[in-house]
Amino acid sequence: MNEIISDIESSMKKVRSGEVIKGKVISVTDSEAIINLGYMSDGILPRSEVSEDSEINPRDVLKENDEIYVYVLNMNDGDGNILLSKKAADKIKVWDELEDSLKNNSTFEVTVKEVVKGGVITYAKGIRAFIPASQLSVSYVKDLNEFIGRVLTVKVIELDRTKEKIVLSRREVESAELEVKKRGLWSEIKPGEKRTGVVSRLTKFGAFVDLGGVDGLIHLSELSWKRVKNPSEVVSIGDKVEVYVLDVDKENNRISLALKDVSEDPWNNVQDKYKVGSVVDGTVSKFLNFGAFVEIEPGLEGLVHLSEISEERILKPSDVLNIGNKVRVKILDIDPKAKRMSLSIKDSAEKPKEDFEKYVDTQESGVSLGELFGDKFKDLKFD
Template sequence: MTENEMTMEELMGDIDKSMTRLNQGDCVEGTVMSNNGEELVVNLELMTDGVMPKSEMDFEDGSSIESVQVGTKMQFVVLKEDDGQGNVVLSRKRAVALDVWEEINQSLESGLPLHVKVTEVVKGGVVGKFKGVRFFMPASQVRLERVEDLNQVVGETMDVVAIEVRNKKDFVVSGRKYLEAQRALKEEDIYKTLQPGETVEGVVRRLADFGAFVDIGGVDGLVHLSELSWKRVKSASEVVSVGDRVKVTVLNVDPEKHRISLRLADYVNNPWSSVNEHYHVDEIVTGVIRRLQPFGAFVELADGLEGLVHVSQISDARVEKPSDVLSVGQEVKVKILGIDAEQQRISLSIKAAQDNDEDAYTAYVEEEEEAPSATSTLGDLFGDKFKDFLK
């Protein structure tokens, strides 16, 4: 038997298939046999052929009946079992509608994105069509942030997800929900790959009393006030504005708490890079107390340069709390005990500076005592000399 010859079983199968009776609403696949611009004649591999009038073509995707090529396989829905001439009447747009609702239901169940175009503003939101099916999107669901003027999105194409279906006539979508899902995926990826020490670019999204939030690719990180500048700043607005593009250095990444700590990277004149040129161990300098902690006082020596006076280095007398003897804003003299530029630490002592002052005063007094008194007479100074001279 040649490969072109059919077995009896195959032949009977084809006969059974050709005898299959179609019912209204059935979905069938057929091959276009001819196209005269007004209707398609379709081979359904049955006893009868199918006919699809131009009115049943799907035009929502921009296609036209003239564009359909002979030999194209397509899905159709049966409109009539017999048009009176023995042909089955078919509809392409009904078949497309079935596929559309399958997509919509998938979006509703699994978050499958739908690509839609907004066509009109209505009360409470916007509307449009997805492959011929009308959708409504509430104003609160258009974007992550509230859109004050919905006319701005008319004509815009965007990805959305279905959130409610209404009796197979229309459905409700959300652009915000899709964007939130995308942001969550980006966050997960960023939290996995971002490493402390990296320098990245971002955009300042909002300012707070305690710092600035910077978008670094779909995830917001915080630049605390203390990390905005080497200078002491009271407000983030002194350094950055919303919308500024900045370079930041990653300080810490906490995937569990979804927190990223950042530092503004484009610092100017980092004082720690030249601290050893301007300050030296055992040098006595003047500074201002900026913070008090139970363990000591932080003294600002210059913009961006703070050193710690440990509680044990405040006074020779026992000090329970630094706040008992010191106050924020107070100017003090301190002695530099140690400098670690790499770790950005300076150890200071108030009592050592005072001891140094006392030592200097004692040395001065001793020197004064050893020096001739201003009230001494010539006799006191040269008495022995005169005695020798008179002998």
């Protein structure tokens, strides 16, 4: 008999307080669950130890024959029963998973619950965790409340098990994702392509567009066929735009873009619309030391050389012109390949014909040659 008892005891699990062990659910009621631990006596799992949520009924999460992990609170609850806790076991297991996550640099999803000073609160696998505002995104976050209820993919960046402190980051996950996108974009993008992006920044010389982790620049001159003084005249930050890739400089990480449709370049059909010698209306758009540019239509400008501005000698265009002046110009030359047009303001007006008749005496004097020369004819002898 002693040998039989010894064999039975040796086949039993070693159960100690403070351990996490695996058991099987024997029965479940509204108040508790009985767990077979493979020990001489079964364990009692009270409702209060099933979950952190005291409102949860054991029947809602457990059923007979379920295998679960439990934490041994006490080997004897006073009635000879082993007192167990599932929520304590779950917590220990989660902490182990979080430590592995930190070690392996792995990611998981959380839902933002509330805003606190300096950041937001979420729950990492059921454990309260903090995401600093600086770790919410690679972009500047203006209003933390916009994140409430959002599901974020995060990683653990700081963990203190003894203090039950967890700090998470979405920013580092985003940075890694953007790096992957950048490598993909740089390997694919080519001049001549049409891409969709979002205006990310405006400067005095143009607009930057996020193409998916990489910014390209639309120079001021490439925003529109008409002359643009400030990019805000055409686009705003956050605008979704379709752009043309003009140039890709991988060595210097630069991408040149155009917002204007290259197929709509007015220089493409300039010779069909305008002829050398014709007179057209335009607007003075820019001054140079040697002349003034006149815009004939959006994107189509010609140069009026200083000598072609006025019949009078002038030292600079502003002596007789102002930016924005409406003027008539004569087209002297068109070079569509070089996108150049020579114009003249002084030759645009029809010059009055010189009246030479004013120098001719059309009145009859009534005097004959004989009267002019008188008796001199008498002295002439004709043979």
